[in-house]
Amino acid sequence: MNHEGVNLLLDTKSAAELTAAERQAVDQHLASCSECREMWEAYDELAALRIPAPPPYLRVRIATALAARATARSRARWGLLIGVGLLAGAALAFSVLRLTNRSADPAPDGAPAFEEVAPAVEPAVPPEPPVPSNERVPSSPEPAESSAVLDTVTYPLDPYTLVVIGVPTPGTARESALTLATCYDTVVERLRAASGLNVIAGGSLRSVAERPYPEFRVARDLGAGSVLQLIGNDPPSCFASVANVEARTQEMVGFAWQPEDWRSFGNEVAASVREWILNDTATLMAERRAAVLDTARSDYARVSALFQLRLDAAIPAELDQGAVAVGVQIGVTSRDAKARWLAWFALRGVSDPYMVAPLLNSLANDAEDRVRAQAALALASFAEQPLVKDALTSAAAEVPSEPPKVSCCDPTVRSAARLALRGGGDPVEAVRGTVLDESLTPPERLSLERPAGDLMRLDELGAEAARTVFALGSSADDDDVRARAWQLLGYVNDPAFVPALLEDLGQHPAETVRAGAASGLTKHLGNPDVRAALERAQADSSLRVRQAAGFALDGISPP
């Protein structure tokens, strides 16, 4: 019997079905033909590999995907009808315009708007599934049953599906738009490399920007449990924020403002999102620890990983010593000021005595004030030691330094030193002390950072602090300071603040201030005037304002 004959026989009959003669013929051939023997041995080994049982959540996942599909198709049909209607309407309007306004002004000169240099990403519409290649399953009309699906149908969303959406800030420079495109591509690529997640590249939001809270709608239409927003802004930067569509909770997962950061930014965002969705903290912690110790990485990448480790450590003070040592080394020796800054930021709240001398050195000698401010805050854990106390007291009396340009209201050297000196006791008292300290400038007083790193909410600081913040916002000439104050008020429900916030929401020329005012009204939804103003703000020309108003209407306080 030849090769093909043996192959045919073994494929068409099971071992039990072979006749004695056939079995003998097969055995003889295999004994004499090494090629066939090796072929069948390899195949048998392959066939014997174990197959795990399907995971218990697979059924839920399939059910949610099907429900999402049914609803998306139903909407797509309606969308098509509406689209045809709109196109017809637009064509009519265009004809009328041509007839009535032949001398329309050309577009103004200047920097191109975002829309003209949109990132090369797909539109935010549900992707059509590929048609099966086999002719026996050709494309077909949709099944009649799905036409009964209503928009109001609710279904569980797939917790393992994530939609990524780029959100440009209208009117930003060309460079910022391109930055967002790079940021988007990097993050999508890193997320797709993370197993266990279905990542849908939702594209840019601009096509649906006029709808309220479109990111949630898009995610819901696609059956996705989470949505990741990448927000671009000037100066070129990229924020990442992940939200749970069902619970409407959200979390900031990354911020980067320099192109050389994209890679570590992409990695960190992907890791945080994976953790947010898959909850595999132990694996991530191990990966981050390895990244901190990896000398092949840039200083900034290593302290980024340290920062994430620090965020996830159950008790920050117990961060492991190897990681702390890396942070300290980078904080003192790195040529990259951003890495030094982040190193001290990450080590705030950690109380390893090995840190004291390097921190004192940095506070005294670092060339960048923002790095020195973080060193001061990281020294809060040691403020009782005489040397530390002396150094902080001296820094607390410094002439105010220029606040960093990146965002309003980061701590300065002196405000950080004062906070650190107060920080040994109750953190609420320490932060309240900063807000009420009249010898500080308004941006310094509006920082609300705890010595250990995270921000305190204004409602935790009591009524006097809230009134102070309101007064600082009311008297501020600087739009960023005013916007910041209004945003902080988003946790406070004192009705005395409402008139000023309503006025700014309706009339202030700066979109940051209008957005801040919208956030500041979050706790006043019981007031019909507030609700009406927020609903009007959803037609604001600024996307930022529309989004802030949308969150406020949902009762979601600013991050």
Place this chain on the structure above:
Amino acid sequence: MPDGVQRFKALIEPHLDALFRAAYRLARNRADAEDLVQETCVRAYDHIAELQESEPVKGWLLRVLHNAFVDGARRTKRSPITKRADVGDPDTSASPGPSPEESAYAAQREELLQRAWLKLERGHRALLALRAEGYTVDEISKITGLPLDALNARLYRARQNFARHLKEEQMSPAARKEVAR
């Protein structure tokens, strides 16, 4: 959940295990297998009108899965090498208690098989996976749409290629390094 989806779910539910097994054989990792099953179900839902009354649902679903797999280049980005923890199911693991050396050897061997497997073209992988899953050549012919003669010839070539790739893998530097350890 919409009624139509409920009905469809009831139709496919009894076959999800079979779909997952076939998908796992094709993808050789859990995440990709899950993706493939999901895509299969969504495609099948889109094309439910074409399911003939007399046609077995399972065979039809496997056909959709086969097409989805052969089409699917987008799943190739994931790491194909499965971690050991991903493979073993405590209830179904055959070995009652292998020694550490045996476990290590089995793990290395499985990696070799997987590397060879991934060198096969997708169409060949689909045929061997279905065959290894116990489907007869007649059934595979219906699933793939290949005439029996062509199918037999392709199965033969698929096995030949797999054995060749396995041999190459056994001689690869990575394999030699593993053995030397």
